[in-house]
Amino acid sequence: MISRRTSCFTGRKLCKSLVISLLFLSLTYIFLSNHPCCKTSKPFSTYLKLKQRKGMTPPNYVTNISHIFFGIAGSSKAWNNRKSYIQSWWRPNITRGLIFMERSPTEHFPWASTFPPFHVSEDNSKYKHYNKHLPFVIRITRMIEEAFNAQSKGVRWYVMADDDTILFVDNLVEVLSKYDHRKYYYVGMRSESIVSNCLNSFDMAFGGGGYALSYPLAKAVARNMDSCIKRYPTLFGSDHIMQSCIADLGVSLTQEKGFHQIDLHRDISGFLSAHPQSPLLSLHHLEAIEPIFPSMNRYDSLNHLMKAAKIDQSRLLQQSICYYKKNNWTFSVSWGYSVQIYENIIPPSFLYRPLETFIPWKNGASPPYMFNARSVSSVDPCGFPHFFLFSNVDENRVMDHIVTSYKRKSPRGLPTCVSNGSHSADYVSKIRILSPVKKYIWHDGSRRECCDIVQLVGMDSMAIKLRDCMNDEIIA
Numbered sequence: 276m277i278s279r280r281t282s283c284f285t286g287r288k289l290c291k292s293l294v295i296s297l298l299f300l301s302l303t304y305i306f307l308s309n310h311p312c313c314k315t316s317k318p319f320s321t322y323l324k325l326k327q328r329k330g331m332t333p334p335n336y337v338t339n340i341s342h343i344f345f346g347i348a349g350s351s352k353a354w355n356n357r358k359s360y361i362q363s364w365w366r367p368n369i370t371r372g373l374i375f376m377e378r379s380p381t382e383h384f385p386w387a388s389t390f391p392p393f394h395v396s397e398d399n400s401k402y403k404h405y406n407k408h409l410p411f412v413i414r415i416t417r418m419i420e421e422a423f424n425a426q427s428k429g430v431r432w433y434v435m436a437d438d439d440t441i442l443f444v445d446n447l448v449e450v451l452s453k454y455d456h457r458k459y460y461y462v463g464m465r466s467e468s469i470v471s472n473c474l475n476s477f478d479m480a481f482g483g484g485g486y487a488l489s490y491p492l493a494k495a496v497a498r499n500m501d502s503c504i505k506r507y508p509t510l511f512g513s514d515h516i517m518q519s520c521i522a523d524l525g526v527s528l529t530q531e532k533g534f535h536q537i538d539l540h541r542d543i544s545g546f547l548s549a550h551p552q553s554p555l556l557s558l559h560h561l562e563a564i565e566p567i568f569p570s571m572n573r574y575d576s577l578n579h580l581m582k583a584a585k586i587d588q589s590r591l592l593q594q595s596i597c598y599y600k601k602n603n604w605t606f607s608v609s610w611g612y613s614v615q616i617y618e619n620i621i622p623p624s625f626l627y628r629p630l631e632t633f634i635p636w637k638n639g640a641s642p643p644y645m646f647n648a649r650s651v652s653s654v655d656p657c658g659f660p661h662f663f664l665f666s667n668v669d670e671n672r673v674m675d676h677i678v679t680s681y682k683r684k685s686p687r688g689l690p691t692c693v694s695n696g697s698h699s700a701d702y703v704s705k706i707r708i709l710s711p712v713k714k715y716i717w718h719d720g721s722r723r724e725c726c727d728i729v730q731l732v733g734m735d736s737m738a739i740k741l742r743d744c745m746n747d748e749i750i751a
């Protein structure tokens with residue numbers, strides 16, 4: 276039995292609070308977490324070569340939605356609150372999987388066909404001597420074992436998620452299909468919070484963000500579950516137990532930046548407006564943050580984002596930057612979510628850092644995040660942007676482009692930035708983005724898309740068109 280309790284930070288404050296943190300985190304983990312994932316991705320070319328060598332015909336080889344089994348950590352108690360999250364992404368009769376519950380959710384019968392089928396978790400009393408965790412950590416850890424035993428025919432990937440994880444299924448298929456599912460893969464992402472990673476592991480895929488195990492790895496984990504549970508009786512998260520067992524099998528995390536644990540608080544608009552150049556795969560913790568569209572509640576906010584997701588997941592939250600030279604303005608687009616206008620010329624390299632609209636999940640590390648956040652004074656007219664949020668998708672295509680609209684979030688309430696020619700953007704109330712109907716093709720070595728300010732439409736709106744960058748084009 277191994278108790279891995281490392282001190283994450285020196286300094287008495289943290290050491291002292293570690294015991295309290297552990298307790299708090301345990302509670303948090305019960306609700307929030309259970310799985311993780313990956314490291315560096317095998318080049319797509321490896322996959323193609325392999326396909327050729329084996330003489331496999333592409334249609335049979337390419338991973339599709341029916342090759343993925345979703346295991347969702349649920350509970351009958353939380354179902355009422357969580358079902359809307361699951362329904363936002365679950366596709367009845369298309370997605371395969373089960374939601375695992377501690378008992379039959381009889382109060383919710385008849386069980387709708389729009390829900391994932393439920394599975395009552397096995398009894399775990401045989402592990403009571405190894406259960407130094409909080410309740411149901413072992414139950415959730417064993418989900419992969421029960422999922423594997425329940426269904427393995429035609430399954431290439433087991434994706435594990437929480438009942439408050441939002442998955443972006445088309446992107447997930449796209450991303451998983453670049454890996455050879457016959458090898459050992461543990462694909463996921465660590466937390467945004469340094470403290471969370473330190474208390475668990477920097478090499479762990481966080482369960483709330485969701486993670487994927489390839490078939491052979493899922494099989495190996497399932498077969499070794501019993502010894503694994505006995506080896507790690509004190510770890511507080513099932514995702515940490517999973518990571519430990521997978522590490523013991525000699526497999527390390529393959530990171531995919533689109534999985535989001537969202538260990539952040541309050542307003543995450545800055546984070547969602549500067550997504551890494553990677554397909555969006557998941558969102559989590561929507562109950563722990565403010566609604567992502569402040570004029571709506573959490574469920575409506577999520578369903579609103581899903582309107583854009585239904586049109587084009589490949590571009591969802593992808594960032595493009597362009598300049599309106601006539602006014603010395605900078606535009607930063609996060610497709611399907613937001614547009615920011617700066618009354619100033621700001622280089623892309625700077626704008627790819629999220630504007631720090633949020634606060635840390637937990638204090639204790641400085642800096643607190645796994646990425647470079649950009650803090651901007653809300654009274655600096657040259658640094659603080661005008662913010663526009665996704666409002667709708669037009670029914671009609673324009674010049675073979677999809678048109679999404681973004682409305683001003685609120686008046687900026689600042690004077691004009693004078694150092695760059697004094698051009699106020701206060702009058703702009705609406706922005707339209709024209710994006711190609713053709714989905715963005717993700718592959719290793721691809722670039723972000725470029726954009727152009729195409730026209731001034733009317734008195735108070737502007738239009739931007741996304742396009743491929745030209746060879747050697749620098750965005751400036």
Ligand SMILES: *[C@@H]1O[C@H](CO)[C@@H](O)[C@H](O)[C@H]1NC(C)=O
Pocket residue numbers: 334335336337338339340341342
């Ligand atoms: C997925 O691929 C399999 C072949 O591996 C095929 O039989 C199945 O019809 C495909 N499913 C979908 C939804 O495309």
Ligand SMILES: *[C@@H]1O[C@H](CO)[C@@H](O)[C@H](O)[C@H]1NC(C)=O
Pocket residue numbers: 367368388389
């Ligand atoms: C799923 O398929 C079953 C059986 O074919 C059908 O009865 C049910 O209505 C379908 N559910 C949805 C939501 O399409």
Ligand SMILES: *[C@@H]1O[C@H](CO)[C@@H](O)[C@H](O)[C@H]1NC(C)=O
Pocket residue numbers: 600601602603694695696697
């Ligand atoms: C843009 O900013 C530069 C540098 O401050 C300034 O010299 C130039 O005149 C400005 N252009 C316009 C159109 O305002």
Ligand SMILES: CC(=O)N[C@H]1CO[C@H](CO)[C@@H](O)[C@@H]1O
Pocket residue numbers: 603619620657694695
């Ligand atoms: C505040 C300020 O002076 N911002 C920019 C104005 O524009 C020039 C280039 O046109 C930038 O170099 C400045 O940083």
